[in-house]
Amino acid sequence: MRLSVAMCTYNGEKYIKEQFESILTQTITIDEIIVCDDGSSDKTIAIIKQFQIEYPNKISLHQNHINLGISKNFEKAISNCTGDYIFLSDQDDIWKKNKVEKIIKYFQVNPSMEAVFTNGDLINGKSENFTQNSLWDFTFFMESQLEKPIKLYDHIIFKANMVTGATLCLKKEIKELILPIPNIKKFYHDEWIAIAIAYRNNLGYLTERLISYRIHGNQQSGFSDNLKANKSKKYQLKSNHILGHDVPKSFKECNQLAKVYYRNYIKFKTASKEAKEGFPVNFNEIAEIYLDQFKKCNDSLKKSNPFFYFFRNLSDKIRGKRQLN
Known part of the structure; x- marks a missing residue:
């Protein structure tokens, strides 16, 4: 069994040393680390060479x-890996010492699985836990509250990529x-991979927090309870509506959903x-579902408040936004 790590870097001098050390001191040895650097201008390359x-x-x-961008850079890193198992890695996180061991054991117990993801702690720029919330809280994956078995594909498509x-x-x-992996705006490599494998019912997960996921700079300042609550409300609103469990109750909610759709x-x-x-997933079919929901929201907007609907459409037309061909 050969184990690979696909790591992408870009100006990561501040944290990459900690990440390398956490990978290289695993309880099960990694055989190779494939690093694809996307044009760093700091000391990242010097640290890697050391x-x-x-x-x-x-x-x-x-x-x-x-510069390839994050998705194409991970495509390059993955394609160069020779291992039987390929672990994806950012440059600024910290792996728990038994991460690799736990994941390999999961595959051994669940041989039909093609990929597995895990939960994680949240740390700041000083490598300190700054919240009791987990990475899954950050991505709105309320695993403990969902009916089992969880329909991971539906969750990714209709609620949020976790x-x-x-x-x-x-x-x-x-x-x-x-x-x-295509280079599509706000459609990153992890969502692309997750959709493909979840569609085949071969995506698994571990509830254990096996990495410390770093929130730093603008990210950390943006992670507040209010922002989390607002985002959670938005995702819940979208999933309830598109799955037929609820309908938006105000012009504001309709307008918000229309933009998301x-x-x-x-x-x-x-x-x-x-x-x-x-490719196994029919993306056009998914797009048509969202288009249908967009049109329904527009109809609701028009009925509930024709005045605001008119001026919103006029503003969109002037700015070239949300214009169907």
Whole structure:
């Protein structure tokens, strides 16, 4: 059994040393770390090269001549991995010492699974836990409250993607399925991978917090209880509406949902054009669901408040937003 790590870096000098150390001191040894750097201008490359000296033949560094962006950079890193299991890694988190061991045991007990994701702690720029909330709270995956077995595919498509790439491990057999990963605005590599595998009912998860996920800079200042509550309310509103459990009760809610539905329509419509032939998910079908919901919200807006509906549409037209061809 050979184990790989696909790590993407970009100006990560502040935290990458801690991440490397956490990966290299696992209770089960990693065989290779494939690092794809997207044009760092700080000391990131120097730090990586120092680790290469300390751990010869373990770390492979690929420096991009042009900036690829996060999804295409992870595509490159994954494609260069040779392991039977591929762990995705950000540059600024910290792995718990038994992360690899726990995940490999999960695969051994559940051999039909093609990928697994986990929960995590939240830490700040000083590597300190600053909240009792978990990574799943941050991504609105209320696992303990959901009916089992959880329909992971429906959750990702209709509520929110809760699969954080930094916790994800893949079997090598699915590389051909998930690659290439298209470069679509706000449709990142982890969601792309999660949708493909969840559709096949081969996505698993561990409730244990196996990484410390770092929230720093603007991220940390944005993670407040009020923001979390507002986002949670938005995702709950969307999922209840699209699954037929509830209807928006105000012009504001209709308008909010219309914006969300249109963004998702465009995202999945674009994905339907970018997905290679034979990709298992029908993104066009998902896009049409969101388009239908967008139109229903627009009808509700028009009926509830024609005056605001007129001026919202006029404003959208002037700004070129939410215009259907």
